[in-house]
Amino acid sequence: MQLVVARIGRAHGIKGEVTVEVRTDEPELRLGPGAVLATEPASAGPLTIESGRVHSGRLLLRFEGVRDRNAAEALRNTLLIAEVDPEELPEDPEEFYDHQLMDLDVVTVDGTEIGRIFEISHLPYQDLLVVKRPDGGEVMIPFVSEFVPEIDLEAQRAVIDPPPGLLDEAEAEIAGSRKAEAEGGRKGDSAGGDDRKGDTAGGREDDSS
Incomplete structure (x- = not known):
């Protein structure tokens, strides 16, 4: 691999x-x-x-x-x-390879289902878990122990404790997009036409370090 x-x-x-x-x-x-x-x-x-x-x-x-x-x-x-041998594991139990994290189910500490990890973004200052929501939206979680307290590879699950407002912002963005799409659809109907256009696409760190 x-x-x-x-x-x-x-x-x-x-x-x-x-x-x-x-x-x-x-x-x-x-x-x-x-x-x-x-x-x-x-x-x-x-x-x-x-x-x-x-x-x-x-x-x-x-x-x-x-x-x-x-x-x-x-x-x-x-x-x-x-x-890298796909069976190889990092020496530090708090470190993970990207392939170990891909497709893990993501839940909050109270058990709320958030989605599934589909990408790990490596930025100069930190790594981000990019999570696909069931409704098609995305949310990015900083991969630090403060916000991701548990990775359970056996259960194929990542437990997150996101900072205040992070999930709310993602939900608000999705709601705004849906509202815009709905309004666009109503405008098209009021014009009486059927001119349809194609859609357009717009190593966990310890927080003490």
């Missing part, structure tokens, strides 16, 4: 180093010297990590065969992909 473990950022210096946006809780394992990674786009790789170091809080990598700034800059925005 393939997992995205990092995204290459801008070139650093003139000797081929690049900054990377880490997307794994195990960078020392996935992004260590000697690691061979597939890429997206595939034409950019595979890439073998020659060396790595931390500079000003950012991980810098150098790849074999990438010797100057131009070559490093050409890799910008490339995704780095590691091959």
Whole structure:
């Protein structure tokens, strides 16, 4: 199974180093010297990590065969992909791979059904669980222990304690969309026409850290 473990950022210096946006809780394992990674786009790789170091809080990598700034800059925005055994689990019981979280049922601490996880969004400052609601709407839950106190893989369930207003805002947005659609339908009827148009589409962290 393939997992995205990092995204290459801008070139650093003139000797081929690049900054990377880490997307794994195990960078020392996935992004260590000697690691061979597939890429997206595939034409950019595979890439073998020659060396790595931390500079000003950012991980810098150098790849074999990438010797100057131009070559490093050409890799910008490339995704780095590691091959992982699907049975493998993170060492930390509070960490999870994306594939473990996908399709988990989401309920609140009082048992209210919210929906199902269909995407994990990795942002620079935190990860978000993107939850599909039964009515077709979406809600994004920050993946921190304060708001996601329990992940039960055996029961295939994520228990959330969302911040005040988060679910209300999602429901209000859905209600507003439905109202707009209904009003649009009534306007069409009042015109007496039948001109139908196609629809248009508009690693949990501890909060103490």
